[in-house]
Amino acid sequence: AQSVSQHNHHVILSEAASLELGCNYSYGGTVNLFWYVQYPGQHLQLLLKYFSGDPLVKGIKGFEAEFIKSKFSFNLRKPSVQWSDTAEYFCAVKGWEGGADGLTFGKGTHLIIQP
């Protein structure tokens, strides 16, 4: 079965600091990869996605992620965070060779940005 690991469960940063959130998945076949963000009290919103092509993908709000196939990783980055980035971030994977339809999510990273 596929799984997703997010290494940092809680991250606290100051405004303007750089951000990198780790995500590794276990799945040997073709994958689609996603990062979702959940602001306090809200539903999940798609930040960015990787389907194919350029492994460096850019999303909304200045976020980007890099797919490194050899490392089974899809880390999320932002060069300079803002207080409004305080939220929970989820990495998710869709594997295309067997198993139930639907996304497999990591356990999430709770990001707090201090002003």
Added chain:
Amino acid sequence: DAGITQSPRHKVTETGTPVTLRCHQTENHRYMYWYRQDPGHGLRLIHYSYGVKDTDKGEVSDGYSVSRSKTEDFLLTLESATSSQTSVYFCAIRDDQNYEQYFGPGTRLTVT
């Protein structure tokens, strides 16, 4: 906004009672999903549907059933609620052109 609504948004129920949660979409998507979100677990897939009357199980389907009699509605039923089913339930739809999923606002269910 993917045109997804969930009802009720909040519910408190007692152990052993049946509960049905409703997901409604307005954009005629074929695929619909139910996930539960619990602290320390992220989101986990309960059931999904790939068309009217076509459903299948996800990772945590025990204790849940689903029905889809119309394209726009996907119902999740807890036949006999237990305290372990206290959670936030999210419905999602899938873009038919790619695999992007869009989530509803969620239902917070408390089983006492």
